[in-house]
Amino acid sequence: MKLQDYHKALFMxxxxxGIGAAKASRILELVKNVGxxxxxxxxxxxxxxxxxxxxLFEELxxxxxKIDFDxxxxxxxxxxxxxxxxxxxxxxxxxKQFDDKPLMLYCKGNMELLGSPCFAVVGTRMPTKYGLRxxxxxxxxxxxxxxxxxxxxxxxxxAAHKAALENRGKTIAVLGNGIERVYPPENLGLYNEIAExxxxxxxxxxxxxPQQYNFPARNRIISGLSRGILVTEAGEKSGTMTTxxxxxxxxxxxxxxxxxxxxxxxxxxNKSIRECQSIAVTSVSELFEGVGLPPVEEEKPSAMLLDVMxxxxxxxxxxxxxxxxxxxxxxxxxxxxxxxxxLIMLSSRGxxxxxxxxxxxx
Numbered sequence: 001m002k003l004q005d006y007h008k009a010l011f012m013x014x015x016x017x018g019i020g021a022a023k024a025s026r027i028l029e030l031v032k033n034v035g036x037x038x039x040x041x042x043x044x045x046x047x048x049x050x051x052x053x054x055x056l057f058e059e060l061x062x063x064x065x066k067i068d069f070d071x072x073x074x075x076x077x078x079x080x081x082x083x084x085x086x087x088x089x090x091x092x093x094x095x096k097q098f099d100d101k102p103l104m105l106y107c108k109g110n111m112e113l114l115g116s117p118c119f120a121v122v123g124t125r126m127p128t129k130y131g132l133r134x135x136x137x138x139x140x141x142x143x144x145x146x147x148x149x150x151x152x153x154x155x156x157x158x159a160a161h162k163a164a165l166e167n168r169g170k171t172i173a174v175l176g177n178g179i180e181r182v183y184p185p186e187n188l189g190l191y192n193e194i195a196e197x198x199x200x201x202x203x204x205x206x207x208x209x210p211q212q213y214n215f216p217a218r219n220r221i222i223s224g225l226s227r228g229i230l231v232t233e234a235g236e237k238s239g240t241m242t243t244x245x246x247x248x249x250x251x252x253x254x255x256x257x258x259x260x261x262x263x264x265x266x267x268x269x270n271k272s273i274r275e276c277q278s279i280a281v282t283s284v285s286e287l288f289e290g291v292g293l294p295p296v297e298e299e300k301p302s303a304m305l306l307d308v309m310x311x312x313x314x315x316x317x318x319x320x321x322x323x324x325x326x327x328x329x330x331x332x333x334x335x336x337x338x339x340x341x342x343l344i345m346l347s348s349r350g351x352x353x354x355x356x357x358x359x360x361x362x
Contacts, residue, residue, distance in 0.1 A: 001082055008069050011069070019060065023052045027048055030047035031044045081106050086103050091114075094225060097224075103203075107201050108200045109197075114201075117146050121149070121232065122156060122229065122243050123160075124240060125154045127233050129353045134232045135159040135160055139160050139164055139167070144167075147169070148163075148170070149172045149222055149226050151215070152183070152191065152200075161194060164198075165194070172225065178202065219242045226252060228252055228287075229254045231255070231278070232269075233266055234256075244268075244272055244277055244278065256272050260361060314352065316328065317362045322360065
């Protein structure tokens with residue numbers, strides 16, 4: 001890819017200290033030919049000064065001399081990525097609507113997906129089996145109608161991307177680091193599969209490390225691209241809560257799957273529902289109804305054959321919610337080793353879930 005003058009101008013705006021997204025947008029409103037910011041800055045001096053003042057005009061001029069544009073072009077071509085800018089016709093319409101939109105996106109994969117209807121699915125990096133199961137079930141249905149957008153993080157994000165690909169759907173991964181870096185490293189295989197079958201994007205320059213403060217900013221792109229956001233499981237202090245906040249400020253519909261009041265991994269979802277930030281959904285049909293779409297036929301899980309004692313354990317947990325091992329032991333009156341074995345077997349089949357401190361739940 002060869003950098004055009006308007007690409008170089010956007011590099012200048014992004015790297016000039018004191019020019020953030022809002023001020024850059026003001027400059028772009030007043031400067032008709034964006035490429036002149038790079039090719040002939042004096043020609044557009046009046047517009048730039050009117051937008052951001054004389055001092056930042058001078059800072060912009062100094063920044064131009066500091067950027068190795070040839071080096072940037074070489075890195076882009078070395079890593080086989082494309083750049084999509086705010087000046088391009090195919091820049092996503094929904095993303096363009098909010099103030100702190102990224103001026104440039106590095107892209108690897110099928111860029112046409114940015115023009116498809118998208119739905120974000122996000123959540124905790126440490127999901128329970130319940131959270132993973134819910135994510136897989138919702139994404140299986142959502143991926144029939146939407147491109148699934150998530151952040152390639154561990155946990156729910158990973159499960160969402162995988163479920164979309166396994167169901168022959170499309171997915172977009174939004175990174176909080178340079179596009180050539182895989183974070184977390186164990187998602188290298190998933191990264192490569194998304195690059196081949198879906199799309200990977202980031203606003204961060206090549207070489208940018210995955211810093212903690214990058215991810216809350218990254219989350220505004222996840223929600224900004226999407227028609228709606230589904231949170232399948234998230235704690236109160238989860239980074240996912242920033243995605244909810246971005247989505248609310250962007251006017252996106254937010255849906256949360258409620259969870260047990262005893263499960264901290266669902267605390268953020270339950271709080272968001274309680275504070276009316278989001279809509280509680282317990283089925284895919286409810287979610288589609290929430291965005292004004294007709295329901296899809298949900299796949300019913302195959303019936304699981306349980307013996308008498310397994311059925312008794314599951315029924316006890318269904319009636320009473322999360323229970324400690326000792327409480328289950330009192331209910332079923334089995335030897336400790338036998339009950340341990342049954343609980344582990346039911347857990348491995350995805351029927352019940354082991355919680356903290358030897359508590360169990362359906």
